[in-house]
Amino acid sequence: MSLIPFRTKRATGMEPGSLATLADFRNEMNRLFEGFFSRPLQMPGWFETAEPGQWLPSIDMSETDKQIHVRAELPGIEPKDVDVSVSEDRLVIAGEKKCEKEESGEGWTHRESHYGSFSRAIPLPEAVDPAKVTARYDKGVLTVELTKSPTSTSRKVPVLAGSTER
Amino acid sequence: MATETQTELTYRPNVDICDCGAExxxxxxxxxxxxxxxxxxxxxxxxxxxxxxxxxxxxGRILQQEYGIGDYRRSFKLGDGFDASLISAECRRGVLEIHVPRLAAVRPRKIAVRTA
Structure with a gap:
């Protein structure tokens, strides 16, 4: 019967667990800006946004002839709380950062860190062998080494001269 | 977040601050x-x-770089009422915790009310 639809909480962006706090919003903007200006033309992760209540860890990625290396900053996380999964062309780093002293929720006067669950799917530049992946967590930094799949080795295609018309 | 110094690039770490009463x-x-x-x-x-x-x-070749590598530096101006001699710190899994205790004289405390 209502002619004027009510605004949903989602539409106002005030749903609990979304970018509800100013700090969340600022951190997300910082990540987008830093990602954009540091590497404007190579931004596979630029359009990724965190699900409501989640955050996205920052990553570095490099490749050699045979391997792909990914490093993520994940301070304060138990290694058992990090879940690394690999498909042929995608690496997913997920888990949860728990705040041990947050149960009471009282007394915190200043918050800048991320807490809660995170999940980031990282498209890989080449197919990798899911059986040949190692992940190591040290001093708050996760390093994942992936071995490129030999079947996906890129091939140089010779360009022939001449017309294709018959 | 990064601040340039004369010698190196340093970063300001994210911090949470908790007023836990005694510290x-x-x-x-x-x-x-x-x-x-x-x-x-x-x-x-x-x-x-x-x-x-x-x-x-x-x-190898860098494909994606979302954060910089450099030392972390940050300073905090503390008010009066803290016992500097008892400040302690511990670092685990990339997280540094610094405990700054209040002087015993200024710690919040509950005062028992006696019946007459």
């Missing part, structure tokens, strides 16, 4: 910092943190 707890994210090399000092009412980070480079 103030400062929790700083310092991923990659070497715990043994972290320097926490207190001088003239200012608590300073310097967490050195060993240079680390990924092998």
């Amino acid at each position: 103030v707890l400062i929790v700083a994210d310092v991923p990659g910092a070497t715990p043994d090399a972290i320097d926490v000092s207190f001088d003239d009412g200012v608590l300073s943190v310097h967490a050195p980070v060993a240079a680390r480079t990924l092998p």
Whole structure:
């Protein structure tokens, strides 16, 4: 019967667990800006946004002839709380950062860190062998080494001269 | 977040601060910092943190780079009423926790009311 639809909480962006706090919003903007200006033309992760209540860890990625290396900053996380999964062309780093002293929720006067669950799917530049992946967590930094799949080795295609018309 | 100094690029770590009554707890994210090399000092009412980070480079061609590598530095101006001699710090899994206890005389306390 209502002619004027009510605004949903989602539409106002005030749903609990979304970018509800100013700090969340600022951190997300910082990540987008830093990602954009540091590497404007190579931004596979630029359009990724965190699900409501989640955050996205920052990553570095490099490749050699045979391997792909990914490093993520994940301070304060138990290694058992990090879940690394690999498909042929995608690496997913997920888990949860728990705040041990947050149960009471009282007394915190200043918050800048991320807490809660995170999940980031990282498209890989080449197919990798899911059986040949190692992940190591040290001093708050996760390093994942992936071995490129030999079947996906890129091939140089010779360009022939001449017309294709018959 | 990064601030340029004369010699190197340093980063300001994210911190959470908790007023826990008997102490103030400062929790700083310092991923990659070497715990043994972290320097926490207190001088003239200012608590300073310097967490050195060993240079680390990924092998091969860089495809994506979303954060920089450099030492963490941050300072906190403390008010009166803290016991500097009892400040303690510990670092685990890339997180530095600094406990700054209040002087016993200014700690919040509950006063028992006696019946007459």
